[in-house]
Amino acid sequence: MQFNVSRKSESTKLSINEVKLSIFDKALQLNPKNSWLLVEYLKCCEQTYDVPKLLTKWDQILNENPGDIVLWMEYITFRQTNLVSFNVTQCLQLFEDCLHVLRKSVLVANDYNEKLRIERIMIHVFQRACVFMLQSGYSERAYACWQAMVELVFFAPDHLRQQTFYDRVAALEVFWEAEWPRFGEDDAKGWSYYADQGNNEMQVIPAPLPSPINISNLHGDMYEKWATAEEMHNGRLLSTRTGTGGDDDINVDDPYRIIIFDDIRSFLYDVTFPQSCIELLYACFSFVGLTFNPGYSSSNPLITDTFLNNKLANESIANKSFWATRLEENCLFKFPIKAFPQVEDNLFNSQNWICICDEVDVINVDMKFVRNAFYQLRQVVNDTGIKLSRLSVEHLYDTSSGRSLAKSMLKREKMNLALWNGYAQVERSSNKYSEARKIYLGAIAQILSYPERFQIDAPLLHRTFAEMELEQGHYKTAMNILTLLTEEQGNIESIAEVDVSVTRLLKAKKYYAQQMAKSTTTISQYESGNSLHYCVCYALLECLSQNIQQACKIYEEMIQDIEMRKGYLDLEAELIFMAYPLI
Template identity: 30%
Template sequence: MGEKNGLTGGDEIDMASDGHRDQSPERRKKEERRRREREEAQALVRGDVNRPEERTSKNKEREKSEERWLKDDDDGTPWYETLGGGKKVGSSDKSYDPSKALFLDTAGDRDIVRYGATTSHSAPRYYRDGNNRVMGWNEGIRVVYSRDRTQKGIELAPKGRPYVPRYNKHIRSATSHIYRILLPPSSDRQLDYDTSFVAFDSRPKRLEEPDLPSYRSITHQDLPDEGKGGEYELVEDAIGSFATAEQEVRKKTVDMERRLKEQPGDEDAWIEYSTLHLQLSPEAERVPGIDPTRLATTKAQAEVTLSILSRALNATPENGYSISLHLAYIRSAEKIWPGRKVTERWKNVLRELGQASDRRPGLEEGMMKLWLGYIEWREGQGFGKGDGEGSGGGVDEVVDVYVECIERLNNGMGGDALAREENLVYLFLRACLFMKQAGYQERALAAFQALMEITFFKPDHLRHQPHPSQREAWFASVTLTFEEFWDSEAPRIGEPGSMGWRNTPANTPSPPSVPRDPLVYKSEDPYERWLETELRAETLFARPGRATDLDDELEDDPFHIVVFSDLSPFLFPIFSPEVRLQLIYAFLTFLGLPFTPPGVPSASPANADPHLQWLLAANQSARMSFWPPKPSVKRIHWQTVAGEPMDPERPLSISSPFSCPVKNWAQTRSTLFAKSTGSGAWFRDLERIDLEGVDVEVVREVFRIMGPLVPDPGFTLAGFAVEAALSPKNAIKAAKSILSQDRTNLLLWDGYARLERQRGNASTARTVYITALQAAKQERGEREKTEDEMDLWAGWAEMEFEEGDKKRCLDVVVMAAGIGEDRISLGQYESSTPSPLSLLKTRQYYHRLAPTGSALLLSSLLTYLVDGIDTTCDALLDISSAHPTSSSECEEALQLLSQIMFRHATLTPSMPAYLSRQVLERALGAFPNNTALLSLYMYGELHNRVYGRVQRLIGEMTAESSGNAEGKGVVGYLWAVWAEAVAAHRTFWDAGGGGAERVRMALDKGVNSSR
């Protein structure tokens, strides 16, 4: 049978009678193998490890084959250097070499760092000694390797067989007692680099507790194997106590609960308590580009806040009338409630607190905050969301809210008369800006025209100030008389031929209509044609129309002609001179000019108010200046120098610090007439690009008619700056025309000289200064110098300093102190070096002089020219510290110091960078939204190739929880956007580059900010 099947006799297989295979030998082998395994297992359990193990021939052959090519010892030599060098076990020398007992593993296991455990794909190049035995354990227990050993740690099994669960025990990792340690930041960042180690603050070690139990001890003593181990105690003794953020919030929550239980009427504590849980929500959870109000976490956080604030309102009867608690409650509800429900809540709170304001003193003064919050809601997220009473909402409804608030203030809400008038002007400006941006430009401009005419150009018989009890009747008669003037359609303020209400004769014809060329469409698409028509109308027909206008383009616009009934709700009387001046500058802001009243710092609430910062929205060129210019040549990724390839030199991302489109700083005559480029350049308040979209004719008429009525010469100088931005040549003509009528005004002479210097005519400007000072000296005689004359001297000295003529500048400073000033009366003035005695007398003179802006400039220049930049820095810092923080005097001193340091760095490149950095960081701490200081800081750091501080500054400007976050406002975000674009100019225009994404992140933070 074996031959028939091709098998030899040794290959015969026993077959059963039925033709199937006989499996009895295999069954006997399996039973024998199981018996041996049971005996071996029982021997292991009994601990009989000395019994000789029985090995089958198959096992012996396998072990011999494994040990055939083993080396005597592994010295760490790479495998590719030992190919063919293996030798038989029997042929190796069995002598013991102590130097080879240990070796250095040069390969190692890289995955253990990446994954935290070993992996079977990168096993070490050595073998365990003792055939996988475990020291201290039974000899029969061996270490095994399974597929899951990286998750289960070391696995043990009898004789190294596959993993058996009953023979394994979970052993806690040796590092399971280690906790994450959060070290509190140290205020002392000084580090001694000479020491060989960094020492931690340590505490005295605890006294060791006795091993024997103390039966008198009341407190529980932890056993050595309980709680935290010894290593933890060593770490705690080394670094002291620590706490996580959650523990800090939990502790503060307990303290606040205890405090509020004792003092339930503490409103600030309730508001702080309602925001504690927000400290545990990281900002990283918000995805850029997604509205945070749509996130589930926002809804959950708002519900927790509402629950706490609801408890606060019901805690005491007084809390129910707390304006701050109601504001916090409604602003949290705005995130999750429907719009109509929020609007209804606003109206209910305004009605109830308004009725209670008569009975509760002090409540009426805080109602303005409540009204401003309601207005912000109606023109923001609540726009178009009525209260469910059938009104759909929109522009008209928001205007009605403004009118209602103005009427309440006009009727006496707000307490103090001066504060009430300031609030009225602020609300009026916001209402007009809202109407202008909503498309009702004619009504907005007409409202300003009417209020300016009533305030400054009333007829003589209506100019008296009535008794407080008769003001309502008196103002009613004023508006009734003014209605006749308005309906006559005579020229009004800002229009050609306007002379003011009281100076306009009866039957004065209305201004003639200006012929305009017909519109030539650039597109055939009807929607694009509609857009072209609207843009043209927005530009050409922004002034209020007349009934005599017969322009075909205005036939379909029913809002172009503004009747008096559209204006009367916005009118109110103003009696305070300070508020009248604020109204004038509010009109300039409405027209698109960035001028502020004198003495207003950059940190004022008006400069940080996003509702008043609208100039960029109407100026496309200014918006485009935020982005870096597109590169005209292809970027080189590498270059060769002396045959060696290397990275190319990166050009500076900013050529000068004066190109920032966001302008917010302390306005002085230095910034009003500054040069934009060249030597002596500085930050300029108004440039030609800033006048895009501004009706220049209206602006000129306003300066012409209001100039004689404003006592501050700075208003006239602002008119000079407008003309200089449009045409420097025309500005010179306008200045000469005004000076011909007012030749004794020294500040106007200073403005004229600055115009000449702005054009680059320094010699002409010097002649103007000498002529004006000669006339002033002749007029005053032997009397003391006036403040205006000192301003003239200061302007001359500043010009010489900016031109880089230190010798002439020092001579002018000395002559301003009255020493040798007769030399300017000579035919030809020549500068000379002052003597030491003259310098001493000059110091004494400025020390006695009253602290004014001109005296500060002259004394600072004297200190700089004589003592150096370090002494000047210390002196101006001391002067700024003497004034209140965030005051205009403090900001002017710091801004002057930054100007002197910038000039010094330009002339002396060896000036240490840390000197200007320290000054600017201190100045930015007090005025964080001064864009001049911000730009100087950024320019200095980028010029020194230090990018980390710039990124840190940008992060602080956009951080929601940064210090003085409310003072930065929208200005800080706008500057951060520009700074990000400038810093990322290399990749800003690249497809997929990171520069545009950084700018997009800054914009996202600004849009979703709560400031």
């Protein structure tokens, strides 16, 4: 009886699916190039067609729409998840084909936003490809792809920067096969450095080959020894050098550990926009296991893509630190999955707030590669977010080293208030509140002497300083900090545990109300960020001077304004929602 019901159910499903396919056929006659219609049509075909017929249908549609990126991404996902047709070599070829299509698309695109969109898609596809290589056991090739991309984009010699992409790739091959130290490796100085020195003036000193793993020396039974040996092999992430410029044979147990340029050539692509260059670096750090992001919304494909964000599957069982213990039950903001935007207030570990990258996140990260990478980028990347990410990593690696790095950065950029805030956050994260307070007071005392363009992060500095004082229960001090931000002739001597006068308080609230009104016309990223900080400062001041209901009202009005202004809730609104619980 049950068997008959099952057969009827299957028959009903097939009948319904046939009707759906008929509807799709009619719809596609009127909209033959509609990407999402084609994707849903192919998903419907999966329910009826066998795999060979389905692959033929995919090939047919891709041949008819060779430049459709949506279709390519869906096809890659299908091939990665279909067990019958899955093949590592074929999947890698698909990634290469997709990047080839994207390289051609960006050349013919005329619109600025369209070019930027395609570059971001290329970063996404490239990251997917490298993660796939890593998970398939080709870690050396995956890391080599990233090394080549960063050398190509950030370290190309000046005389090559105006040449075509393919000319630069040809020149990069010479550098690669010469086996100079590459991005992320010890003593690497960048492609341009070695190109400027000339081949005749320097000699390649090959890194020593890693010693072979002797299983007999490992502990445990035969299965434990095998598993340990595999983990040790996987820990050797970078490609082996021949020491001969790639001309002679070398005795290695795994020939795939030597990466020649032909192994990575077809995965390279051009990145020209400053935003894309920074996003490429964040994608690289995400690949090695860091959880930083350039302020992506939680709905961004690079956050939601399960092929890229598999931390839950990789660590939740093996990593005991992933699971909350009874001692941590009161730590409400210890989120193991970092699917939220990176902003200045969540870069450093805190007992009372979320953190984008903490000590648990770096357990399985190759810190040697990461620290080398950040150090080598310092001369070619002038981005405050990258600098703060480096400071966060260094602080996680060693507290005193992080403190030294912060001081070193500020010697070169004395007027960078975001770095001053980062330095204070390092001390605050180490529970050295008095030191953090000195840093905040010193930075705030100098703000008015800076040129106006360097004062833009003043709201951030006052906000985080006030939040720190609130953590310590210094409510009046926090009110004085929030009030000082609104005063042109303010003095840090007013920052004390004393009452704020009614006159000062009223003037401060009026100032904040004016800033909130300006936020309706903000256009730049900095202005958008400052509107968030002003909103938080205003809400905190209302909460301290009146009640929490007034503070909530400010957040609600800000969210309503964003929705009315844009017609939807975007990253700006998400940041407001993130700050809302702080009151």
